[in-house]
Amino acid sequence: MARRIEWTDVALGDVDEAAAFIARDSPRFAAALVSAVFFAVERLSLFPGSGRIVPEVELNDIREIVVQRYRLIYQVSPQRICILAFVHGARDLESIWPQREPPQPEE
Numbered sequence: 001m002a003r004r005i006e007w008t009d010v011a012l013g014d015v016d017e018a019a020a021f022i023a024r025d026s027p028r029f030a031a032a033l034v035s036a037v038f039f040a041v042e043r044l045s046l047f048p049g050s051g052r053i054v055p056e057v058e059l060n061d062i063r064e065i066v067v068q069r070y071r072l073i074y075q076v077s078p079q080r081i082c083i084l085a086f087v088h089g090a091r092d093l094e095s096i097w098p099q100r101e102p103p104q105p106e107e
Helices: 009-023 027-046 093-099
Strands: 004-007 062-067 070-076 080-088
Touching: 004 009, 004 027, 009 027, 009 080, 027 062, 027 070, 027 080, 080 093
Parallel strands: 004 080
Antiparallel strands: 062 070, 070 080
């Protein structure tokens, strides 16, 4: 059974910012990135455990998959997948993570 997908405003903003940055040079590559992100998220609804535990956070319910050069970070709960962040792989996640406190899991 597929889990419900939810996006944080921060994560949607991350995708928008990445696409806008890439679109300055190539709108086609920006569109391809966005398509790849949403395809990966749909796959997560069926296979939520396919990502690895985020090493900087070390919580079993906070996972990530790589989409091109970006880390798509999400939280798994029994009923949903919550997309928390979309961060370029070269960024220092520990420096930005305190600003991205994950939502509380559902009960």
